[in-house]
Amino acid sequence: MPADLVIVANRLPVDRVTQPDGTQGWRPSPGGLVTAIEPVMRANDGTWIGWPGGPSEDADAGDLDPFEADGLQLVPIGLTAEEIELFYEGFSNATIWPIYHDLVAKPEFHREWWDSYVKVNEKYAAKAASVAAEGATVWVHDYQLQLVPQMLRELRPDLRIGFYLHIPFPPAELFQQLPWRRQLLEGLLGADLVGFQLPGGAANFVRLVRQRVGHKTHRDLVYLPDGRTVRAAAFPISIDAAGFEALASDEAVVTRAAEIREALGSPRRIFLGIDRLDYTKGIYARLRAYAELIETGELDVEDAVFVQVAVPSREQVEQYRILRDEIDRLVGRINGDLGRIGRPAISYLHSSYPREEMAALYTAADVMVVTPYRDGMNLVAKEYVACRTGDDGALVLSEFAGAADELRQAWLVNPYDINGMKAALLEAYRADGKELTRRMKAMRRTIKKHDVAAWADAFMTELADVEHSTHAKSVRAVGRS
Ligand code: GDG
DSSP: OOEEEEEEEEEOSEEEEEOTTSOEEEEEOOOHHHHHHHHHHHHTTOEEEEEOSSOOSSTTSTTSOOEEETTEEEEEOOOOHHHIIIIIIIIIIIIIHHHHTTTSSOOOOOHHHHHHHHHHHHHHHHHHHHHEEEEEEEEEESGGGTTHHHHHHHHOTTSEEEEEOSSOOOOHHHHTTOTTHHHHHHHHTTSSEEEESSHHHHHHHHHHIIIIIOOEEETTEEEOTTSOEEEEEEOOOOOOHHHHHHHHHSHHHHHHHHHHHHHTTOOSEEEEEEEESOGGGOHHHHHHHHHHHHHTTSSOTTTEEEEEEEEOOOTTSHHHHHHHHHHHHHHHHHHHHHOBTTBOSEEEEOSOOOHHHHHHHHHHOSEEEEOOSSBSOOHHHHHHHHHOTTSOOEEEEETTBGGGGTOTTSEEEOTTOHHHHHHHHHHHHHOOHHHHHHHHHHHHHHHHHSOHHHHHHHHHHHHHHSOOSOOOSSHHHHOOO
């Protein structure tokens, strides 16, 4: 049945699993996005288009039929092993990802990766065009699908199209290295509304459109020669704050948090880092800063431990494999040099956990350390705050995470400044209860007010409001002031 609302994202909110009897099945992988979008999906007969993960033998064959899971209509897009390598691991994760994150790693440019990116984006656009009802709203997500808005508009000019970028949008100086910069900008301009995490990303985009594509712009509006107007604006994403708070208050989670502390040898303070094992997250520098504090005697392994959870990620991409080896070596060296029997300096876990275990870790941790070199938002920081129902606990947060714009009461640090990080870690460690409560109370107010439902609502409302008709030919007369 044609859908009035279509979500197009790289991944479906389910994972394909092989059941014990050998048949294929689906397991929900509910993340923040699906929680946010679910109510509006249900209210509008929504359909979600995305890749279920894993390679498909023949991506065009009908082995992936639409299906329903938990009342949601899901339309799988199959990717071949070659597309996964070129489009996903290649162009998305080894070209766009590093460029959009301030060149934290060196991006690679390969024409065959780009060709695959175009082809896969065409596949998503064609599928969206075939399931959207007349005049429907289509919301496209993230950096893997930046060409979809324009491709979709060509196929279906009747649609209202929104795009949201979950990662930072880089300054012009970096973006213009991309050999396909113009195509990417034009791809995004197919949308009526282009959403970013922060106002800076939206401003970078509008400036690039003016410079590189030559369209007229005024503040957050772009005027296209065909008479359309495109709006670029910030919509900082958030979390299901009430859901995390409820989870943290759950008796089983509270008990588990106490068990974790005990299993760690009941230290006075637990430091915690939880990140996908990604070079943007600043794990290496953070652990070095912590180790130096132990080395100099400012912290003692009898009193404190650093729990670092590194969630496996993009393991087929070479830079991620190198990073894993580097962190493995660093943790081994730190624990070898500074640990004592039963008292490692760092408790390192290369694994992923259920949501309940995440909430128990947040509840057990006295100091949460989130120090990415660059991050669109960083939901882990917000989840920690949501779980601190006792208004205690300290957050050490990178200035370069989008979350720093809202969580001003965290100990804000420059993740490139090891001494600065050491000072902040110590301050957070030594802070008294009154100071912790003052900071945490303010952050919790922010998170509760700006939760993920508010985010989805703001984007959908703005998308519904965007002038869908053509702008007047005289550019000056139309601009919002
Ligand atoms: C991108 C942008 C932006 C992590 N490990 C486990 C687990 N998680 C969950 C966390 C959190 C999410 O994954 C991670 O989100 P982040 O925001 O921290 O980072 P990215 O994955 O890089 O996300 C980022 C985000 O998109 C949203 O727009 O904020 O800047 O890079 O929700 O809780 N969840 C479970 N087990 C784990 O082991 N269940």
